Amino acid sequence: MFGRIARPVTLAALAGALMMGTAAAQTNVKIGILGDRSGAYSDISGEGSVVAAKLAVEDFKPEQHGLKVEIVSADHQNKPDVGAAIARQWYDRDAVDMITDGVTSSVALAISQVTKEKNKVFIDTGAGTADLTGPQCTPNTIHWVYDTVALANGTGGAMVKRGGDTWFFLTADYVFGQTLQRDTSAVITKNGGKVVGSVKTPFPTSDFSSFLLQAQGSGAKVIGLANAGTDTINSIKQAGEFGITEGGQALAGLLVFSSDVHSLGTKVAQGLVLTEPFYWDLNDQTRAFSDRFAKQMKNGSKPTANHAGVYSDVLHYLKAVAELKSTTDGAATVAKMKAMPTDDPLFGKGVIRADGRKIHDMYLFEVKKPAESKGEWDLYKKLETIPGDQVFRPLNEGNCPLVKG
Amino acid sequence: MADTATIDAAPIAAAPATGRDDKALHRLIFVGIAVLLIVAPLVLYPVYLMKVLCFALFALAFNLLLGYGGLLSFGHAAYFGMASYLCAYTAKQLGFTPELAILAGTGTAALLGLVFGALAIRRQGIYFSMITLALAQMAFFFSLQAKFTGGEDGIQAVPRGNLFGVISLADDRAMYGVVCVIFMAGMLLIYRIIHSPFGQVLKAIRDNEPRAISLGYRASQYKLAVFVLSATLAGLAGSTKAIVFQLASLTDVHWSMSGEVVLMTLVGGMGTVFGPIVGALVIVTMETYLAQFGAWVTIIQGCVFVLCVLLFREGIVGLIARVVRRPL
Amino acid sequence: MTTIFGVPMQALFGQLLLGLINGSFYAILSLGLAIIFGLLNIINFAHGALYMMGAFVAWMLLTYVGLGYWWALGLAPLVVGAFGIVLERVLIARLYKLDHLYGLLLTFGLALIIQGLFRNQYGVSGLPYAIPTELSGGQRLPFMFLPNYRAWVVVASLTVCIATWLVIEKTKLGAYLRAATENPTLVQAFGVNVPLFLTLTYGFGVALAGFAGVLAAPIYSVNPNMGADIIIVVFAVVVIGGMGSIIGSVITGFTLGLVEGLTKVFYPEASATVIFVIMVLVLLVKPAGLFGRTA
Secondary structure (H helix, E strand, O other): OOOHHHOOOOHHHHHHHHHHHOOOOOEEEEEEEEEOOOOOOOOOOHHHHHHHHHHHHHHHOHHHHOEEEEEEEEEOOOOHHHHHHHHHHHHHHOOOOEEEEOOOHHHHHHHHHHHHHHOOEEEEOOOOOHHHHOOOOOOOEEEOOOOHHHHHHHHHHHHHHOOOOEEEEEEEOOHHHHHHHHHHHHHHHHOOOEEEEEEEEOOOOOOOHHHHHHHHHHOOOEEEEEOOHHHHHHHHHHHHHOOOOOOOOEEEEOOOOHHHHHHHOHHHHOOOEEEEOOOOOOOHHHHHHHHHHHHHOOOOOOOOHHHHHHHHHHHHHHHHHHHHOOOOOHHHHHHHHHHOOEEEOOOEEEEEOOOOEEEOOEEEEEEOOOOOOOOOOOOEEEEEEEOHHHHOOOHHHOOOOOOOO | OOOHHHOOOOOOOOOOOOOHHHHHHHHHHHHHHHHHHHHHHHHOOHHHHHHHHHHHHHHHHHHHHHHHOOOOOOOOHHHHHHHHHHHHHHHHOOOOOHHHHHHHHHHHHHHHHHHHHHHHOOOOHHHHHHHHHHHHHHHHHHHHHOOOOOHHHOEOOOOOOEEOOOEEOOOHHHHHHHHHHHHHHHHHHHHHHHOOHHHHHHHHHHHOHHHHHHOOOOHHHHHHHHHHHHHHHHHHHHHHHHHHHOOEOHHHOOHHHHHHHHHHHHHHOOOOOOHHHHHHHHHHHHHHHOHHHOOHHHHHHHHHHHHHHHOOOOHHHHHHHHHHOOOO | OOEEOOEEHHHHHHHHHHHHHHHHHHHHHHHHHHHHHHHHOOOOOOHHHHHHHHHHHHHHHHHHHOOOHHHHHHHHHHHHHHHHHHHHHHOHHHHOOOOHHHHHHHHHHHHHHHHHHHHHHHOOOOEOOOOOHHHOOEEEOOOOEEEHHHHHHHHHHHHHHHHHHHHHHHOHHHHHHHHHHHOHHHHHHOOOOHHHHHHHHHHHHHHHHHHHHHHHOOOOOEOOOHHHHHHHHHHHHHHHHOOOOHHHHHHHHHHHHHHHHHHHHHOHHHHHOHHHHHHHHHHHHOOOOOOOOOO
């Protein structure tokens, strides 16, 4: 009964464990996908992350590099204590070497702490908090896909340059929302724009109409949505209903995933501007990956940026382990990963900085009008590519203790 | 009163009077639990055991109020959660040693229990439950807003520290020992309360409040006292959990935590001495080892609720007690 | 421009109107809860899940059968009501003789199961459901832009609430119902089939929840958790109104919508909590709620 959490995904892994005695040169690697499989972020994380990790292992061909890879998964229910407990048990009892996914900031911070204590590896893809590579950075954690600063820089900076120089924020009343608002405001003022007002909305909220009315009354050119998940979906849906965009105000989603836009449909979400590091329809390689991914998903959905991140980080992690031929020292593995430049079909070439921040380009997208959209998942048109060295927080501004001077 | 057949008809399962033999039996069970606690970490994962123990203490505290006071609180997460916040805060920011931090958390819960209890016990039945729920929602709002709680990130990386400034608790075995001691002490205290004259009066009030009042007992004072005791012990459980898991978060103050402790008590057996322990064991095990099933966890939990209510309202231990015809 | 506490009057009017609209949802949902509690003595925790189910049935009718909003408005409550009748017959009917607590726990469990099943099937991002074309667009009032659909929500919910109240207060059926609430044994002795009454009442109460779900589908995200978020608030509404008081639940629903709307202007962070503050205050002053009878 105990240790069932780590039930092997493949039987091959069991065979691998039995063969350990004979294949002495082989290194066993166990990767844990710790995400949200039942709650508000299970469409961004969930089963898709497991599928993405499996595809990465498939593409890496571990047997050619003397590795035997096993994948386990669990649900942290967006609760930090549950996430920390599972991480602890995985490291202590189930010989997990690396954890990835980790959507939800509070859970990510908790997993990061446990990982440091046990000297393993944690590659976060789903969480937004920039603290992971800031004051709370550790030699064992890498932050892969995005963070609140990058989203603020991306959407905030680009919108101001496009003429959206007065802003009103709808801010989810918790740390994530407030951080997002703070970071975006800084970018807006730096670029010569102005924040004319904001309203804190309880989390979660289902009816945003009165907040939207306040936003409408402010006369700001851009309404920034500093929220996530269902809150974002509801606020966009109701903004359409109240004719916000028709009235000439633009909506800027500060954290929107393609799965959210898919759920809204282009009719409601059209014109929304947002920043993402990945979109399935970027180029031939992302399209090929997304087709393979969709075939393995129950409802045929396309991968989100988080899923792409899991694919990409598992691939890079395996490359580092193959070179080291060992997984025992987590900090050493992370150091190796930082030393090697990253390169994969989904994010292209990139690097991992000393503070654990993975650097790659981000894209400013606009949601298509229904007439432009050719299918259920044909959602975005690309407005701009924002180079990685401009979109992420400069290395010396994060207050990460790992960065000297 | 001693007739077990009436259990089902009573609004909330009433424990039969405890005779001399029964006390001997209970003593035997306590020793059994102690032995189990010593042996368990050799076989099972200590962090999981500590989680079970924290929740078992929480459920025991809750059961003191529900099973013996007859008061269904729908807001026990407030005491559990606020205590864990205060404990985590004092341990991390003020550098308290773990025992002092736990005391600080427990004290907070006692104080909160006193204020909330004084308001809530003025009403009865479902209105009592609703007031406790409303007050707990306010505690949740406070936790979300207050600076020191860290919002939804909670208070992370709480140091386990050194017990009395000497013994390091970083090692799971040392920590486990401390949790065992706290749990045993809490459990024995609750047992003592139930079987004291105070506990007898409580049961009298639960079964027939007007009669108890006519006998000259000040029912509201007794109710307030048991409310505060229950909140305090819930706080002790919450504080301990904060030290064990090194974090305090909104999960612990959310209303679903209040629901969870009701579930544990129901599954184990309301108004039984040992029921809440079994209930906590079952629920925590389910949550831990079903985590891989994702969304199915809530469905399974829901089914457990439904089955419990329809098929065995006395709970697991209540059922056993009926079979062996001894109060447990 | 006239201002109240620094807020322009016009904006305030807008907010009050929106509060009233939200109040419509509270009113319909708490009406159903109050009817069920009044007659069955069951605190129906599954109400939120059934409200969610109403929205999903509307979506399914559109997606799988091709029936639009107006069909859904009629059919979804029937489907949800029928489902409720099955629940009542198979499960809830076994609990009438027991404490409130057990009914609450059973329906809580049912809510977990229903929500979990929908989550497994449809994920959590929610599904799109468009506003019917007849009601899209809106009116530009002097103080705000009022979407036609929102106006419809207020009208529809007021109509349903008043109709329900009339049936209960003015018809023979309603008289039986009130009598059965008062003294079921006596009513049964007069030859009224009380168990059937109970079943139909539960069916009707949850059908109201299904109706509210369809109303909500075009403006809120159709998602498995939509009921879990609202149910606790609706409970508070019912308790403040007085458990089992039908007119109380409706009036309180609309009033609390207004209060919540005002809070969103002056102290938005607290708008989710203000209802609980009111609940504690009301219960301390009037133990049985604003419109309830003291036992």
